[in-house]
Amino acid sequence: MIFLDLVKERSSIRAYETRPVPEATLMQVLEAARWAPSAANRQPWHLVLVQDAAQRRSLAEAYPREWFWQAPAIIVVCVESARAWTRSDGKNYADVDGAIAMDHLTLCATDLGLATCWVAAFDAAKVRGVLALPTGVDPLAMTPIGYPAGAGREKTRKPMADVLRRERW
Numbered sequence: 001m002i003f004l005d006l007v008k009e010r011s012s013i014r015a016y017e018t019r020p021v022p023e024a025t026l027m028q029v030l031e032a033a034r035w036a037p038s039a040a041n042r043q044p045w046h047l048v049l050v051q052d053a054a055q056r057r058s059l060a061e062a063y064p065r066e067w068f069w070q071a072p073a074i075i076v077v078c079v080e081s082a083r084a085w086t087r088s089d090g091k092n093y094a095d096v097d098g099a100i101a102m103d104h105l106t107l108c109a110t111d112l113g114l115a116t117c118w119v120a121a122f123d124a125a126k127v128r129g130v131l132a133l134p135t136g137v138d139p140l141a142m143t144p145i146g147y148p149a150g151a152g153r154e155k156t157r158k159p160m161a162d163v164l165r166r167e168r169w
């Protein structure tokens with residue numbers, strides 16, 4: 001798909017078919033995340049693929065929505081800030097790097113006819129527990145991934161005139 005069309009096509013889907021996604025297709029999506037750029041190429045991310053039904057239900061205790069756990073798989077993007085690049089003023093780029101990986105993943109999924117939805121409004125302590133994350137590895141965002149069972153909401157964005165400034169503020 002033309003890249004700009006793909007960007008506009010991706011939307012947050014909150015209804016999923018239960019049929020599984022072929023392993024090779026999931027691996028393509030994960031590959032898109034793995035090839036994401038990161039500050040100083042530190043790649044401070046970890047991708048956790050959750051397919052087991054009981055594990056998906058446990059994960060949903062951290063984000064209790066039926067559409068979330070009913071998808072055949074959930075991908076959790078985690079970051080390890082100690083491995084990420086830190087700017088001289090102390091700003092750590094782990095979350096930025098993880099977000100780029102997540103964006104690659106969701107766009108690739110759209111290109112393959114799959115649905116996703118960024119989820120960040122979860123109980124992080126519960127996610128940590130269910131996934132047995134080691135100290136220093138934090139859940140950044142998750143997405144269900146599967147075939148769409150419904151359309152997304154209408155996409156709206158601010159007009160260009162509201163977001164673009166030229167040369168200075």
Ligand SMILES: Cc1cc2nc3c(=O)[nH]c(=O)nc-3n(C[C@H](O)[C@H](O)[C@H](O)COP(=O)(O)O)c2cc1C
Nearest residue numbers: 010011012013117118119120121122141152153155
């Ligand atoms: C960082 C981030 C966190 C989000 N967290 C949630 C969430 O917890 N639950 C949810 O239903 N949608 C969540 N979303 C989806 C947004 O609501 C959605 O991207 C936005 O409304 C624009 O719609 P679109 O994705 O269809 O273009 C999140 C999106 C981003 C980028």
